[in-house]
Each structure stands twice: as structure tokens, then as C-alpha cells.
Amino acid sequence: MKKYYNALPIVPKIFYKQNTNDYAKGADSVHLTIENQECHLWLGESKIYTNIKSAIDEAIESIQELLQKNKLNKEKSIITNLNDLELYMKDKKDEISEKNINKIKKILKQEASMDELKKILHIPISIIYQCYITNQYDELSEEYKQKIANFHKDQAKIIIKKIAEKLGSIHNIHEIKFHIILFPVPEKNKIENDFIKNLGAFSND
Numbered sequence: 104m105k106k107y108y109n110a111l112p113i114v115p116k117i118f119y120k121q122n123t124n125d126y127a128k129g130a131d132s133v134h135l136t137i138e139n140q141e142c143h144l145w146l147g148e149s150k151i152y153t154n155i156k157s158a159i160d161e162a163i164e165s166i167q168e169l170l171q172k173n174k175l176n177k178e179k180s181i182i183t184n185l186n187d188l189e190l191y192m193k194d195k196k197d198e199i200s201e202k203n204i205n206k207i208k209k210i211l212k213q214e215a216s217m218d219e220l221k222k223i224l225h226i227p228i229s230i231i232y233q234c235y236i237t238n239q240y241d242e243l244s245e246e247y248k249q250k251i252a253n254f255h256k257d258q259a260k261i262i263i264k265k266i267a268e269k270l271g272s273i274h275n276i277h278e279i280k281f282h283i284i285l286f287p288v289p290e291k292n293k294i295e296n297d298f299i300k301n302l303g304a305f306s307n308d
Contacts, residue, residue: 104132104145104227105134108134108136109136110134110136110145111134111135111136111187113132113133113134113135113182113187130146130148130169130178132145132146132147132227133145133146133181133182134147135191135207137198137199140198140203141203142204142206142223143225144211144225145226145227146226147226147227147229148166148169148228148229149228149230150230150232151230151231151291151295152230152231152232153233153291155285159230159261159265162228163262163266163269164269166226166228166270167270170270170273172217175220179220183208183211183212192204207223210223217274217275221275221276221278224278225282226280227282228281228283228284229284230284231286231291231294232285232288232291233288233289233290234251234254234287234288234289237251238289238290255287258283259283262281266281
């Protein structure tokens with residue numbers, strides 16, 4: 104997000120757990136972007152699963168919980184309490200007018216309407232999953248790319264259908280922009296183990 108959209112990364116949920124024994128709540132990632140003089144809020148949901156179906160189901164369930172008013176207010180509270188927001192806005196003063204800066208600040212206030220927030224809200228759904236197709240290939244061949252593209256199109260249709268079924272009753276859900284990002288990997292456990300190993304090396308530096 105930061106590299107592709109020049110977004111401001113906000114503190115991820117792991118940093119605002121209520122206590123050390125609690126599970127982390129809220130969006131997996133929070134970013135702000137500016138495009139065409141408008142500010143956009145991105146609340147990301149990410150999953151890493153062996154089974155893509157389970158990942159999709161869990162992601163939709165998490166989003167359903169995230170879109171509750173009290174959860175969205177919590178996200179707004181965290182964003183507005185960060186000094187990074189003010190610094191980001193100052194840095195982007197050539198890309199967004201003072202009027203629109205005040206507009207986003209107003210939307211992020213606790214008493215602001217959720218309908219206004221939904222108009223600027225993006226929810227990227229990022230799923231890393233163990234893929235039997237990827238596991239069958241050793242190179243990025245045209246055959247592989249076609250197979251994975253077709254498979255991802257089918258999965259995207261499933262996600263869109265589940266969003267409509269599970270989230271369709273949420274007021275003004277149509278205002279929210281959903282983004283589907285699928286990452287196929289041959290072995291999920293290897294990805295997780297490498298990540299933990301690298302994280303340990305980083306923490307020891």
C-alpha cells in the first residue's frame with residue numbers, strides 16, 4: 104500500500120490489543136490515501152490459510168464484525184489520535200485542499216455519520232493460501248498463469264457472492280469499495296516458518 108499508493112500506514116491492530124492475553128481486534132492494516140483531492144480510508148483484512156474456502160469464510164466474518172459501528176468508531180479513534188495523520192496531511196498539502204483536509208477530519212470524528220465514512224472506505228481482502236495448482240509447477244509458464252487466473256476469477260465470484268449474502272443487510276454497503284487480492288503459495292507452512300524465523304532475527308538485532 105505504501106509503495107503502490109503512497110499511502111500512510113496507520114498502527115496495525117497488534118499494537119492496540121487491550122491486554123497481552125487478549126486477541127488483536129480491528130482491521131489487519133489501516134492506511135490513508137489521497138486521490139483526486141479526496142482522502143480514502145483503507146481497512147484491510149488478511150488471512151493465511153491452507154484452504155482458500157476457509158480463508159474466504161473467515162475473512163467475510165471478520166469484515167462483518169469490523170463494520171459494526173463501535174468497531175469503526177474504534178478505528179477512527181486510533182487514527183485521529185496519531186500525530187502521523189497531521190504530518191501526512193501537511194506533507195500532502197499540494198495534493199489536497201484545506202477544505203478537503205477538514206472534510207476528512209470531520210468524517211473521522213466519533214460523532215460523524217457512518218454513511219459519510221463508508222463513502223471513502225476501501226476494504227482490501229488479502230488472502231495467502233496453499234494452492235494445489237501452484238504446487239504443480241516449477242516455473243511461471245503461460246499454462247500456469249492461465250490456470251491460476253481462471254481459478255482466481257472463480258474465487259472472486261465466490262467472494263462477491265458471499266459479501267452480498269453476509270453483508271448485504273448493512274446500510275449503504277454499496278458505498279464501500281472491496282478489493283480482492285489472492286496470493287497462491289505452494290506451501291503455507293514454509294511461508295509461516297520463514298516469516299517467524301525472519302521476525303526472530305529482526306527482533307534480535
